[in-house]
Amino acid sequence: MQNFATQSLQDLQQQVPIISDKALVDLVNGIQVNQDLIRFRQNRGFIGRLFDGITGSDRDRQILTDSNFNVGMQALHQWVLALSDNLRISNVALEITQTKLLEARNAIRNHRQELDLLNQITDRLQIQLNNHEHRIHNLEQRVYRIETIQQIGEIIAAWQSGRTYQGFHWSVQIAFVIREIVDFALADYERTTNDRQLRPKIIDQLISASRQIPDHAFSLVTLLNLAHQDTIEENRELAQALLEVRSLPPSRLLEMPYLFTLGTTLEFAGLPEEARPQDPAKTAFELCRRDLGVIYPATDKKEFIEHIIKETASDRLSFRNSF
Amino acid sequence: MNPKIGLVLAGGGAKGAYQAGAIKYLAEIDFVPHIIAGSSIGALNGAVLAANLPFRQAADRLDLLWTDLGAANIIQPDRGEIAQLASYIIQTSLPTFGAWATKLLESIGIFSNTKSVFDPEPIETFLRRAVDAQQLRDGIELWVAVFPSLNIPRFRYDPAMLVIDMIRAKMGQDAHWLHVQNANSDRQLYDILLASAAIPLAFPQREINGNIYVDGGFADNVPLGALAAQGCTHAIVIHLENGAVWNRHKFPNQTVIEIRPQDPINKSELPLYGDAITFLDFSRDRIELLKQRGYADAKACLEPILKTLTIERDRKTSLNLLQVRTQQIADDSPVY
Numbered sequence: 001m002q003n004f005a006t007q008s009l010q011d012l013q014q015q016v017p018i019i020s021d022k023a024l025v026d027l028v029n030g031i032q033v034n035q036d037l038i039r040f041r042q043n044r045g046f047i048g049r050l051f052d053g054i055t056g057s058d059r060d061r062q063i064l065t066d067s068n069f070n071v072g073m074q075a076l077h078q079w080v081l082a083l084s085d086n087l088r089i090s091n092v093a094l095e096i097t098q099t100k101l102l103e104a105r106n107a108i109r110n111h112r113q114e115l116d117l118l119n120q121i122t123d124r125l126q127i128q129l130n131n132h133e134h135r136i137h138n139l140e141q142r143v144y145r146i147e148t149i150q151q152i153g154e155i156i157a158a159w160q161s162g163r164t165y166q167g168f169h170w171s172v173q174i175a176f177v178i179r180e181i182v183d184f185a186l187a188d189y190e191r192t193t194n195d196r197q198l199r200p201k202i203i204d205q206l207i208s209a210s211r212q213i214p215d216h217a218f219s220l221v222t223l224l225n226l227a228h229q230d231t232i233e234e235n236r237e238l239a240q241a242l243l244e245v246r247s248l249p250p251s252r253l254l255e256m257p258y259l260f261t262l263g264t265t266l267e268f269a270g271l272p273e274e275a276r277p278q279d280p281a282k283t284a285f286e287l288c289r290r291d292l293g294v295i296y297p298a299t300d301k302k303e304f305i306e307h308i309i310k311e312t313a314s315d316r317l318s319f320r321n322s323f
Numbered sequence: 324m325n326p327k328i329g330l331v332l333a334g335g336g337a338k339g340a341y342q343a344g345a346i347k348y349l350a351e352i353d354f355v356p357h358i359i360a361g362s363s364i365g366a367l368n369g370a371v372l373a374a375n376l377p378f379r380q381a382a383d384r385l386d387l388l389w390t391d392l393g394a395a396n397i398i399q400p401d402r403g404e405i406a407q408l409a410s411y412i413i414q415t416s417l418p419t420f421g422a423w424a425t426k427l428l429e430s431i432g433i434f435s436n437t438k439s440v441f442d443p444e445p446i447e448t449f450l451r452r453a454v455d456a457q458q459l460r461d462g463i464e465l466w467v468a469v470f471p472s473l474n475i476p477r478f479r480y481d482p483a484m485l486v487i488d489m490i491r492a493k494m495g496q497d498a499h500w501l502h503v504q505n506a507n508s509d510r511q512l513y514d515i516l517l518a519s520a521a522i523p524l525a526f527p528q529r530e531i532n533g534n535i536y537v538d539g540g541f542a543d544n545v546p547l548g549a550l551a552a553q554g555c556t557h558a559i560v561i562h563l564e565n566g567a568v569w570n571r572h573k574f575p576n577q578t579v580i581e582i583r584p585q586d587p588i589n590k591s592e593l594p595l596y597g598d599a600i601t602f603l604d605f606s607r608d609r610i611e612l613l614k615q616r617g618y619a620d621a622k623a624c625l626e627p628i629l630k631t632l633t634i635e636r637d638r639k640t641s642l643n644l645l646q647v648r649t650q651q652i653a654d655d656s657p658v659y
Contacts, residue, residue, distance in 0.1 A: 022578040024635055026571075028628045029580050033571070036583040040566025043587070051594040060568040067572055086642055093649040100652050107658045 019075070019082045027075035030068035037061045037068075141193055151185040152202055160209040169230035170213055171223055172239045174206065174305060175262060178312050187316040199309055206305050213301040220299045224262055224281035228269035240266040252318070256311035257295045258304070261288045328557045329550035329577075330356035330372070334363025334520070334540035335563025336602030338588055340610040342368050342561045343382075343389045344617025345582050349559065350382035352625065356559075358464045360500070360549040362539040365563075366467035366519035367450060370503065374459035388453050389614060393607035395449070443517070443526050450516060456509040465503040466553070467519040468539025468546035471496070472528055485523045488541065498542040500549035501531070545569050551577055561617075564588060564598075582624045586616060 041061060044052065052058035155177060158164045164180075165173040181202060190196060231239050245253060245263035253260050261284045268280030277283040288295050299307075330349075332342050342365065355378040361369035371388060375381035459465070472488050488496075501519075506512035511531060518529035518536035528537045539546065545567075547558055557578045562569065565588055571579045590604065591597035 019635065020578075021632060021635075024631050025578050025580055025628055028631050029624070030571075032624055032627075033581050033583060036585065037566050039585075043592070044566075045592050048592055048594050057568050061566055064568060064570055067570065071572060083638075086638065089642065089646065093645050096649050096653050100655070103657055 019078045023075035023078050026068075027072045027079070030072040030075075034065050034068045034072075037065045141195075144189060144193065145195070145198070148185045148189040148198065149201070152181050152198070153205070155180050155184065156202075156205050156209055167232040167235045168239055169227040170210060171227040171262060171304065172231055172243065172266075174210070175243055175259065175308055175312075177206065178202075178305075178308050182309075182312045182316050186313060187320060190313065191317060191320065199313070202309060203302065203305050207302055210301055210305075215300065217298045217300045220261070220295070220297055220304075221279070221281040221285050223299070223304070224265040224284065225269075225279065227262060228266055228280065236266070236270060240270045252315055254292055255318070256315055257288050257292045258307040259311050259315075260292060261285055261295060264288070324556070326556045327357050327554050328355075329547070329555035329559075330359045330369070331545055331547045331550065331558050331560040332359070332361035332365030332368050333545045333561060333563045333567070334361075334365050334538065335544075336364055336522075337605045337609065338563040338601060338613060339364035339368050340389045340393075340613035341563055341584060341588065341617035341620075343385045344614035344619075345561050345621035346372065346382045346617075347386050347614070348618045348621040348625070350379040352629070354378075354559070356463060358466070358550050358553060358555055360466040360468070360546045361519065362468040362498075362544050362546050363520045363522070365561075366465075366516055366539065369465050369467070370450075370454045370459060370516050373462040373465040373503075374454045376458075376462055378463075384453075386614065389610050390607075392449070392605055393610035446520075446526075447513065447517065450513060454513075454516070456512050459512065460504050464553070466500050466546065466549040467503060467515060468498040468543040468549065469501055469515070469518045469521075469529075469531075469536035470498050470539055470541035470543075472523075472535045472537045488523065488537065492542045496542065498539045498546065499534075499536070500543075500546060500552070547574055547577065547579065561621075580624065580628060582617075582621050584616060585620050585623065588613070588616070 041058065044058075049058065052061075155164075159173065159177045165176045168176065186198060186202070189198065227239075228236065240263075243259070243263040243266055245256070245260050246267065261281070264284035264287060265281045268277050268283055271277075271280075285295065285297070330346075332339075335341075346368075356372075359369040359373055361367070368385060371385045372378065372381045375384040470488065470492065473484060473491070501515050503512060503515050506515055514529045514531055517526070518531060519539045520526065521528050521537045523537050523541070526538075528535050530536075545560055545562070547555075547560060550558055551574055555577060557580075558574075559580045559582065560569075560571075561582045562584065565584055567583065569581075571581060589597035589601040590609075591600060
């Protein structure tokens with residue numbers, strides 16, 4: 001596609017005169033030759049001038065000087081024409097370049113505006129995306145919470161319906177159910193979401209499912225002795241094995257006094273009669289008070305459940321985070 | 324068409340040292356001629372250049388030879404100083420003033436049965452030592468200008484014959500241009516060179532193929548015509564006189580650069596006398612001075628020309644590039 005500027009350029013290209021090397025040499029060297037001739041005539045003495053006049057060489061030199069001058073002027077004229085056309089072409093080239101430059105500047109300006117617009121859109125999209133991400137995150141947490149609650153509910157329901165942990169005393173059942181809840185649902189949930197709000201709900205559900213246990217306070221030692229006595233014979237060893245704490249390091253035991261007392265009670269109660277303490281729970285309780293710190297002699301089912309949940313969940317979280 | 328570059332060396336006796344200096348500068352800027360033409364001493368300088376390639380080495384050789392020439396003092400007259408001057412007066416004033424001068428000299432009895440004023444033997448020996456015939460045949464194409472003298476049996480070359488030659492030159496008898504490499508023997512090759520420098524009465528004329536020749540400066544002291552006839556396109560001419568009346572515009576098809584002496588090259592401003600005493604001054608100091616002037620003048624002449632040509636070539640290149648680039652940008656589709 002040709003535009004006006006292209007056509008102008010082509011026209012000018014056809015008009016460019018070429019100045020030959022000969023013309024340039026005649027111009028420059030002609031000046032030098034004329035300088036020689038003029039200098040010779042200027043410096044010629046009287047006899048020399050007389051001699052040159054007689055021989056005619058002075059006239060010849062004059063003609064030669066004029067001839068060189070004329071040829072030089074012609075060469076100069078050619079050169080001026082060449083330079084003028086050079087200038088014309090340069091002007092056209094400049095005009096075309098300026099046009100293209102303006103075109104490029106406009107393009108850049110348009111692109112800049114589009115870029116600003118795109119940036120604004122991107123910012124808005126980013127905000128929307130962040131909002132959506134936040135909403136999705138909340139939804140995922142809610143879904144996860146619901147799923148966890150559902151899992152916990154299923155575990156409690158299975159226990160409540162008698163499908164799990166039968167043949168154990170209530171306190172041992174509570175320890176087992178809570179361990180199942182923590183291991184299969186609560187620990188992952190709390191570690192992922194840092195949400196501790198499910199614990200009261202679990203406590204409520206477990207209290208609700210423990211109607212056979214009186215609501216008033218009772219002796220912890222009595223409860224723990226019953227944990228051994230009310231567990232059927234064939235389950236005692238299993239309960240003792242599952243709740244044993246002697247193999248745990250002291251640092252973990254410091255955070256789980258109730259579980260320590262329960263496990264130690266079951267361990268003492270399982271000893272041969274000659275080695276067994278007269279009151280295993282009392283002995284375990286005193287051992288706990290001596291080695292681990294605060295534990296109260298009286299409790300109720302809510303407090304007991306709270307302690308077991310807290311100790312089990314904390315221990316599992318600490319244990320998993322240690323990896 | 325490929326350029327054919329020539330070098331033209333004018334005649335001028337001992338002033339030929341000026342050409343040695345000028346050529347030294349030309350060689351330094353890597354000038355190398357395809358063809359050389361010379362007259363008189365220019366022919367002898369040309370022979371040294373043509374025979375001692377490469378050209379830069381030939382320029383050094385010529386420079387050294389002129390130094391040796393100054394030390395050797397081989398140009399010895401057989402007669403007195405007056406006879407030398409008289410001989411050259413006639414040669415340099417030809418053809419315009421020769422008749423008057425010859426009459427004058429005859430009337431005062433200077434010319435009588437003269438064959439040659441100078442002994443040709445030393446210069447011939449020097450030439451044979453400086454120029455190897457075979458190397459010259461294998462070297463740069465060389466042309467020399469000689470003037471055909473009348474060949475009348477049993478008549479020796481005397482002032483009367485000289486006057487006749489002067490009249491013939493004035494009546495339009497042209498110099499002959501001889502291609503040195505066409506010589507059919509080494510003897511003839513040297514004779515051609517010596518013929519071009521055979522100043523009437525000063526040195527003996529030479530016979531070549533039945534023709535008697537004397538100094539080419541008699542009718543063509545700047546034999547560019549010999550090169551133009553061979554298709555020469557560019558030439559550098561080195562003159563040996565101030566205010567030389569030589570018209571470059573007679574050669575419209577050749578690009579000619581003339582190197583002319585900028586300072587007075589003759590030892591005296593007196594016409595004829597100044598030419599004569601300078602022509603014969605082969606002293607060491609004079610030769611060194613002329614070589615230095617030749618070098619300086621060549622440099623002063625060539626530098627502005629080369630600079631101008633370079634600038635113009637750069638301008639054309641730049642213009643072409645500008646046109647191409649502008650065409651490209653003009654044809655380029657819009658970016659937006």
